[in-house]
Amino acid sequence: MEEKKEPVFNPLVPDDCAKAIISCYTSKVGECQFFSNAVESNCLLDPFSHRTWNCEGRCFVNGYRCEYISASFNLRSSSEEINSIMSLIGQNGANIIGNLGWSIMTQEEVSAVSGIRKDEFSFMINVLKLLNLVSVKDEKLYLTNLGRKVHDHLIARKYLM
Structure with a gap:
């Protein structure tokens, strides 16, 4: 007898969010890609907050997507606006944005992790x-x-590819 596989829904895919809410889906512990014990809040999307609860890495509870994922990945900025910005900043700008991420770093630190030549780095900043x-x-x-x-x-695009 074949064991029935439980569905896994991606909180960054609109169709998956719709399916999750219809089926009242609750994620397994640790399923959220933004869950991390490395930050105080346990959430890479909101690393500096102080919480009285621990979501245990569930990105869906009873079909509802985590409020931090919803706030970070809603449609406040149109794809057209983001694509326009991406074309202006190019790959070097995307590398800086991606590496800076949730951190606060000196220019030297960002330059070191981004791998961009020094003469290009100051212009890009x-x-x-x-x-x-x-x-x-x-x-x-x-x-x-x-x-x-x-x-x-950039993160959503990386996870969707």
Whole structure:
């Protein structure tokens, strides 16, 4: 007798979210790709928050998608806007956004992990600042809200491929 395989739904795929809500799907513990014990909140999408509960890595509960995934991957920015930004920043800009991610780093740290030549790096940082994707405070770089949307788009694209 063949064992029935339980479905697994991806919270970044709209069709999967619809199927999850219809079937009142609850994820298995640790199934969420954004769950991590490496950050205090256990959530890479909101690493600095303090929570009184632990979702245990469930991205769906009774069909409802995690509120942090919903907030990070909603349609606030159109695909057209994100694609326009991606064409402006190119692969080097995408590397910086992707590597900066949820961190706050010095320019030297971002440069080291991004693998971009020094002469191209300063130009790219200035482009990212002009597009309001990156900001600087106390000589450290971090993503703005728009930068986080682009970052989240890069993550979603990576998981969907």
